[in-house]
Amino acid sequence: MTVRRIVANVxxxxxxxxxxFYGEILxxxxxxxxxxxxxxxxxxxxxxxxxxxxxxxxxxxxxxLSVEVDDVDAVLAGMSAAGFLVEYGPVDEPWGVRRxxxxxxxxxxxxxxxxxxxx
Numbered sequence: 001m002t003v004r005r006i007v008a009n010v011x012x013x014x015x016x017x018x019x020x021f022y023g024e025i026l027x028x029x030x031x032x033x034x035x036x037x038x039x040x041x042x043x044x045x046x047x048x049x050x051x052x053x054x055x056x057x058x059x060x061x062x063x064x065l066s067v068e069v070d071d072v073d074a075v076l077a078g079m080s081a082a083g084f085l086v087e088y089g090p091v092d093e094p095w096g097v098r099r100x101x102x103x104x105x106x107x108x109x110x111x112x113x114x115x116x117x118x119x
Contacts, residue, residue, distance in 0.1 A: 003048050017105040025078040063111035072098045072114045
């Protein structure tokens, strides 16, 4: 038996409200839209991961989702311009990531993170 995929399901009264945050700013594509559920994704291959945490690191709350990007500052600019509330960061963490926390349209705490390149 092999796990093929893990899908995060976020309860949303209006699933279409995800379009701006996850589609336009983060660049995910709508893979399925049945009205009552909209699934966003990427054709880029991804690893299957699930994390269990007692805190979010640096004394922060545990985020509901973590989204790894290639340019944290570009995503931060897009989120700020769109009026999404940044709750932490941006910050360079001692374990080698740059990240910030932002609330999505449904109030979920999302960790936007990039691994820093080795110098």
